[in-house]
Amino acid sequence: MSPAAPTPDAELAPPPTLSQLFWGFFVLGMTAFGGALPLVRRMVVEKHRWLSSDEFTTMLGLCQFLPGGNIMNLAVALGMRFRGVVGAVLALTGFVLVPTIVVLALGVVYDHYQHDPHVRHLFAGLAAAAAGLVLSMALKIGKPILKSAWGAVIVVACFVAIAILRLPLVPTMLVLTPLSILGTWRLRR
Numbered sequence: 001m002s003p004a005a006p007t008p009d010a011e012l013a014p015p016p017t018l019s020q021l022f023w024g025f026f027v028l029g030m031t032a033f034g035g036a037l038p039l040v041r042r043m044v045v046e047k048h049r050w051l052s053s054d055e056f057t058t059m060l061g062l063c064q065f066l067p068g069g070n071i072m073n074l075a076v077a078l079g080m081r082f083r084g085v086v087g088a089v090l091a092l093t094g095f096v097l098v099p100t101i102v103v104l105a106l107g108v109v110y111d112h113y114q115h116d117p118h119v120r121h122l123f124a125g126l127a128a129a130a131a132g133l134v135l136s137m138a139l140k141i142g143k144p145i146l147k148s149a150w151g152a153v154i155v156v157a158c159f160v161a162i163a164i165l166r167l168p169l170v171p172t173m174l175v176l177t178p179l180s181i182l183g184t185w186r187l188r189r
Helices: 018-031 036-047 053-065 070-113 117-145 149-164 169-188
Strands: none
Touching: 018 036, 018 070, 036 053, 036 070, 036 117, 053 070, 053 117, 117 149, 149 169
């Protein structure tokens, strides 16, 4: 009988080295156009076990609350947590190096061929794939949150406020974030 595979929240691995941070985010930057979040979670929680699932969700929540790109914020936060300022710089550099070069090259190509219908269809297909990856990640992250009735109330309130009522994101966050924190704190007391 073979031993059971470890769960993602099993014993965590040692903190990543500077090299592991750079190359981990470098590979993500090369492969994760339009939907890095599911791949970052897989790398950090499931593959390398640098963080537990709960720690990842908490860190992601903080990074989403901060201005800037969520994944770039996450790269900086992970690098900073494990290896300080140098780790933050290396993780962020690894993540943005290849995409920056590719986006600049694609910009030049798109400038020349933007009226070609094949190019337009290509970009529409890429957008659909990115939307699918974001939905997949939302379901993975939302599953543990929805186990709590309070978490479900906040998720529904956020959806209604932004998707249905079309309220601006910042005021919605300024109201729902303190409510979420207060509700979670009261439930855990």
